[in-house]
Structure formats: structure tokens, C-alpha cells
Amino acid sequence: NAGVMQNPRHLVRRRGQEARLRCSPMKGHSHVYWYRQLPEEGLKFMVYLQKENIIDESGMPKERFSAEFPKEGPSILRIQQVVRGDSAAYFCASSPSRYEQYFGPGTRLTVT
């Protein structure tokens, strides 16, 4: 069973562009979590999704950020009109049941 996959691993965007981060959960996992790690900080929860549903988006900034986990395909974290402060590592985790999360390698977003 391949682990959680994230792509791209590194993404560079200019201010104002859109960033799309993808997360493919482990086979059989229907729970997906996104976390953000700003420089010199720990991981912070952003959003929790199940197939076709956003369950908890309490950690997501109110503007410019959105997430989805469609019936088919990977989960997508989308950041519109990126700003320098969005530069961070974005981690995805998947779980079969909420009780143990398996992490992907992360996507490092750099906004220039």
C-alpha cells in the first residue's frame, strides 16, 4: 500500500497567482486532513474532509483558501491570489477511521 502522496513537492508562485496542492490518500482511507507549517512554527490544522464533504474547516483562513475531496481523484487545497505570507509547508494526512493519521511528504510553497 503506497503511502500518502502529495504533489507537487515544491511549488513556486508569484504574488497574485493561484496554487493548487494535491493529496492522494492511502488506499481505503476516506478521511483527509490538511495542515500548514509556517517557518519556525509547528503544524496547524486547516481542514478535515471526507469524500465530497467538508467536515471541519475551522483552521482555514476565511478568504482565498478552499479545499475539496471529490468522489474520484485526490483532495485539492486551493489558494487563490497567493501572498508572501502563504509561503509554508502544507501537509496532508489520511486516515481510515479518524484514530490514526498517516502523513504525506508535504508540499513546500514559495511565493515570490
Add this chain to the structure above:
Amino acid sequence: AQRVTQPEKLLSVFKGAPVELKCNYSYSGSPELFWYVQYSRQRLQLLLRHISRESIKGFTADLNKGETSFHLKKPFAQEEDSAMYYCALPFYNQGGKLIFGQGTELSVKP
């Protein structure tokens, strides 16, 4: 408010020395706590969870409800233990999201 605190950003020890990485939590209820480890260029992985009471790679952690702590200990550090360590608190009644501490970088010198 629920939170996890790791007071040390960096802990540097010599090989063979004892190690203790500190974790304190604030939680109204009976918590479950995890330690995650991230070796260089690798993904975050679960090291141990307090309910299993296991010893993984020689590491142990005991939940002290009186001191609200979950410190990670190892009697004799090895160079391969050098990594980032994160203490985490799951919220199962909120979908299982994890609240992480800031992380402690452990550096074990030869």
C-alpha cells in the same frame, strides 16, 4: 483553550546521554497524546501514543495528569535519533484533528 507546548526548540546531547523532550498540554478532559517524529527529508510518522504504553526505538512517554505533561524519554541517545519531534493532541469529538506543539529538534552528537 486546548494547546500543546514544547518549550525547547533545540535539544543537543552527546551519544549515550539520556534524553528528555518536554511536552505540556492544556485540555479539559481525559486526553490521549501522541509523539510524532520527522527524520531529515522524511515524512512525519507516529512514534508512540500514550494509551499503547509501548516502547518504540527505546523511547517511552508517560502521561502525568497532575503536571499535565507527556515528556518523551530515552536513557541512551543514539545519533540516528537526531530528528524533529512533535507532541500532538487529537480531538476525536472534532473529527480527529491534531493539535501540535511547536516541535523540538533533537541533535545527538558523536
